[in-house]
Amino acid sequence: MNNTFELQIPEALKTRISEIKAIQGSPFYLYDCAAIREHCLQFTALPYEPKAIHFALMANSNPQFIRILKDCGLKVFVNSIPHLEQVLSLGFKGEEIVFAASAMDEAKMKQAEGAGCLVVLDSVGQLELWSRLFPLQGACLRCNIGDQVSPKQTLGGYFIGKDSRLGFTREELQQLKGDPRIRGLHSYVGTNILQLSYFMDCYRKLSELAEWFPNLQVLDFGGGFGLSEDPSQQLDLQDYGAQVSALMRQLSLKLGAQIRLILEPGRIIGAEAGYFVCEVVDLKTRGKHQLIGVNASCAQFPRPLFYPDEAFHPVAILAQNEAEANEEKILSSIYGCSTYSRDFLARDILLPPVKPGDTVILGYAGSYCASSYTHFLGFAPAREFFT
Numbered sequence: 001m002n003n004t005f006e007l008q009i010p011e012a013l014k015t016r017i018s019e020i021k022a023i024q025g026s027p028f029y030l031y032d033c034a035a036i037r038e039h040c041l042q043f044t045a046l047p048y049e050p051k052a053i054h055f056a057l058m059a060n061s062n063p064q065f066i067r068i069l070k071d072c073g074l075k076v077f078v079n080s081i082p083h084l085e086q087v088l089s090l091g092f093k094g095e096e097i098v099f100a101a102s103a104m105d106e107a108k109m110k111q112a113e114g115a116g117c118l119v120v121l122d123s124v125g126q127l128e129l130w131s132r133l134f135p136l137q138g139a140c141l142r143c144n145i146g147d148q149v150s151p152k153q154t155l156g157g158y159f160i161g162k163d164s165r166l167g168f169t170r171e172e173l174q175q176l177k178g179d180p181r182i183r184g185l186h187s188y189v190g191t192n193i194l195q196l197s198y199f200m201d202c203y204r205k206l207s208e209l210a211e212w213f214p215n216l217q218v219l220d221f222g223g224g225f226g227l228s229e230d231p232s233q234q235l236d237l238q239d240y241g242a243q244v245s246a247l248m249r250q251l252s253l254k255l256g257a258q259i260r261l262i263l264e265p266g267r268i269i270g271a272e273a274g275y276f277v278c279e280v281v282d283l284k285t286r287g288k289h290q291l292i293g294v295n296a297s298c299a300q301f302p303r304p305l306f307y308p309d310e311a312f313h314p315v316a317i318l319a320q321n322e323a324e325a326n327e328e329k330i331l332s333s334i335y336g337c338s339t340y341s342r343d344f345l346a347r348d349i350l351l352p353p354v355k356p357g358d359t360v361i362l363g364y365a366g367s368y369c370a371s372s373y374t375h376f377l378g379f380a381p382a383r384e385f386f387t
Helices: 011-024 033-044 063-071 081-089 106-114 124-133 170-175 196-210 237-255 267-273
Strands: 028-031 051-056 075-078 097-100 118-121 139-142 182-186 218-220 260-263 274-286 289-294 315-318 330-335 344-351 359-362 383-386
Touching: 011 028, 011 274, 011 315, 011 359, 011 383, 028 033, 033 051, 033 063, 033 237, 033 267, 063 081, 063 383, 075 081, 081 097, 081 106, 106 118, 106 124, 118 124, 118 182, 124 139, 182 196, 196 218, 196 237, 237 260, 267 274, 289 344, 315 344, 344 359
Parallel strands: 028 383, 051 075, 051 260, 075 097, 097 118, 118 139, 139 182, 182 218, 218 260, 289 330
Antiparallel strands: 028 274, 274 289, 274 359, 315 359, 330 344
């Protein structure tokens, strides 16, 4: 982890943060709407057609956030009935919604099919139940292609391969070869992936399976688009778009039909557009280590709680005294206001000496942060603002 990476915040956002804090207090989240729209455009500009970009609602389910995406032409991906009901209330309909879940029961299937969603099935048993319930409806299958590539252990573990519980194996798919019910194939290869070559290796293997099914209409490559703490190491989405488009054109030509491409970006759409704001209330010194106590908890900013060794959120300090911000940086950790020993928002990063009353801003906070709020520890959700 690069503990020297500094969070750069535009002056207009600093001003807005100070204004909100003066009126509302903290903690709170602030989203940069222009940055959200810019990240949407990176995906909608992908040159292949027909395509649909479905935002994964697990990354951020704030209604105002979702309305911004809808205005930008994005559709949605959900894996629960509450999220399905939410997007229906926001005006999404039919196959603008991809619904995928494991261990899906009959009631969920009926609700998702009744809403007209593109439903992704996870097992042979689900396919059998689907066919009994909806004999005239085609099916989309989640594919575990892990035996075709070398699976990566990503932030959430393995999503493909023998160590993953998800999807149809190649053997199960081979037994369905030629099945006219199969109209779509789906795969999710991992999370926070930065290697374009890994995406493309996995996509090619899924494309080979597509040739087994004569009625195929949809290929869903899922999400997993990563963000690096090092800005120079980010995934090149323009190169990604060019390579994916070339692959899809080649496949459509081979199959003699225009196959619809679906992508499911999540964290990458909103992460860099979101900031979590709190205030220094206490300080401790442990040797040369500055421990910064803030008026917020990991229950309100939970991504470091869920991924304590992997989650990284760059930090900026808005000091009351400008001279303070120019002092030499020292090893620091930011801890929350509960008695839980793991209540840390950031660990082992370099920050200038701070004082009570200074403002702490954590970046990359627009995805899997507010949406992951937990009642654990008893703190209220942090408010969310847009600018």
